[in-house]
Amino acid sequence: MSSPRLQIDELVIGAGEGDRSSTPVRGASLAIGAGEILGLVGESGSGKTLTGLACLGLFQPGVRPVSGTVTVDGQAISALPERERRKLRGPSVAMVFQDPLSSFHPGLTIGSQIVHSLLDRGVSRADAKKRCLEVLGEVGLPRPDAQAKRYPHQLSGGMRQRAMIALALANRPRVLIADEPTTALDPTVQAGILRLLRRLADDGLAILFISHNLGVVAGLCDRVAVMYQGQIVESGPTAELIGAPRDAYTKTLLAAAPTLPEPGELGIEAVPVDAPRVAAVVDVDAETALFDLRGVSRHFTTRSRGRRSTVHALDGIDLTIRRNTSVGVVGESGSGKSTLARLLGALDHPSTGQVSFDGQDIATLSKEQMRSFRRRVQFVFQDATSSLDPRYTIRDTLAEALSTHGVREPGEQSRRIAALLDQVRLPQQLLGRHPRELSGGQRQRVAIARALAPRPEVLIADEPVSALDVSIQAQVMEVFRDLAENDGLTLVMVSHDLALIRDVCDTLVTLYNGTIMENAEADTYYDQPRHPYSAALLDAMPNPRHIGRLPEVLALGEPADPTAPPSGCRFHPRCTQAQDLCASTVPLLRPEPGRELACHFPLQVAAPARKAEL
């Protein structure tokens, strides 16, 4: 390798003052050459972001460089005064952040922000405008001239991130720092951004890709560095590091990363479509049906600038959830997953249709019956931090849940609280702590323990681990699996991460734009997705085993606008299999062996038939 574009030598970064001081980065070294993508992996608090910012000579308030050098394109940025550093930002090194909405100025158009960044470097206005359109096209924004005139909030998440990358690339930097650029995006959208970054690197850009997701890193990066507690514990070529990790922490991280099976790997016997057997998922008698949804829709009316519009969060859902099964609800953001969960938990009411629990319409429950429903059906929320009262200790929180459902005798209460902590594998010493004194994973366990307090029959979990680090996700999912398998709980789990829920769920309901696309047994689903949308979701999932192979882009564009659902099959504008029929006729949910499917032209083979070009 010729001299590296970015070189970090023994970087030490300090934070805080006095007895609160700490050293979040302790002697990190790495180097990236032209055309190379280096993945910097670690969990929150490991020092990845601080290292990334230091490459631009930036330090958050209270954070300061202690020693070490950062060399960008041959110049030691760490040794320069701020005025000189500023000159390097843009032409030499630029950064892309996780949340483009908060990184853009909300009151200026995308185009003017890019133009400004060029004018600051002494480019003439005409040239700046030309370069702006050029770079917007380069990052794959359709019709750059139209996009340049739009404001950040008018773009979708994926488009906004592309615009952010365009802003970073405007001054033709030699090094790009990308800090979790796809973490906030749906996997289907993420795949496109990853491909863009790969293409930029192939054109000679050096990229430092900061991520907590090993699957993404495996597919994208040439080399990987693993950061733990401020130090780089292991680094090397991606295939070597992921194939044969040496460091104990790397091994833990890899073991915790969920993986999907390859199509056909599970060896599920392919059943001909016209087989006379009736699918198990739809063969439900009254005995086993716990939840029964008939024609359920949920519409929200919103008003913006005086114009009313209706958000079709859910439309015509027919679904049965059997006792003692665990059901995964999957789909992109905005597909109606959470709305469905809230309807099941009676935290919201359907606009039309009915939701029955144990044979009775939830809407007709008396006050007394509703209390019993609240005991039998419990909810775990995505954000444990906000779902716990910050003033209550863990003991108070659990005691409240118990006494609400009649367990008021102190001795009995303490016994139940101790048992609950064991059930979610939390040490008893934490009882006296407040939520802020717990880590994210511990908080979510407390929330689960609270949900288990009234000994419910059903647990509904809405993205319960998506806010947690990978290694902690695995631990919390273990708790859920245990509950579903050993305690006979009926589990409904909403997730956008198909790999994560694979071990937990028996069946998977795939939602798109508020309608069910496919409802299948989990093994069948993973092995032979037949709905093109299911296949797109599965293929977009990053997989640590796919070294050097990026997820496919099978779903075109971005999720449909829920205020204006497409005609016919809602997925048809993005579907690679779509034909005229799909645009005109709504496909009905038809039973098939092992699944229900709403598609006119389901995939016949497990492997994707066609690939979309970026």
Place this chain on the structure above:
Amino acid sequence: MNRFGRRLAVGYVLLALVFAVVGPWLAPYDPERPTADVLLAPSLDHPMGTDASGLDVLSVTVAAFRTDLLIAVCAVGISLLVGIVLGVLAGYSFGGSRVFRTVGVTVDRLLDIVQSIPVVILGLALVATFGRGVPSVVAAVAFVNVPVFARLLRASVKSVERSGMVQACRSIGLSERTTLRRHVLPNSLDSTLANGSIAVGTAILLTAALSFLGAGVRPPTPEWGALISNGANYVSTGQWWISVFPGLVLSVTVVTFAVAGEVIRAAVARSRGKAAAEDPTFEAIVQDEMRMP
């Protein structure tokens, strides 16, 4: 504001509260009985001089701590109570109840109306209606402050309700009333209560303003605004001390109550541990977690 300034402000507020209790006894002369020593310039006998009716300005100023602080604190107390009730009605959904929705919107609009009238004019009108005297000044000052607290509480109740906590309470089967009492209110009160101290400052200013305009307490009750108003006529003829000294005390008091309010608010925010990551035990906790099965 540096640390010294903040301490000074809190110190002054405590001192003012002490004066409010013992002020009239500390006064070297009777603050309510006129004497023949009219319009004397500041001297050793009368450090702040005397006014047109021979009252010692220092004595009146010190004694007035009680009047002004009593009115302000009572008024703020009353408006806090009323504001909290109205704030909850305006802000909390009570589980989407239609009745409470209507009540909430009505309360909202009423607050709008009250807030749209200039404070001093509203105060003047109220005192004119109920007559002069401490109770009507308290009522007037309280009335104009109610919307401030109601708005603050409404906003924090709404944001607490939007957080996951209320959803979680509903899902474990807590009643709306219990949720409100145990979880929503305690978590919403912080900023409203901290604002109480700031409001005491502005309430003092309003009390003095009403007196200055002749709609305040009845003379000869010692009161800053009344004293400043008395002295205003003499400033042009050179007897500046009657207005300037109580004016200075008034300004300093108003500013320090505002600063003390900020200090209280910051302290409350700190004790709530807004940044868990700064907690020294945090790293230890994370390591705990890493070791767990």
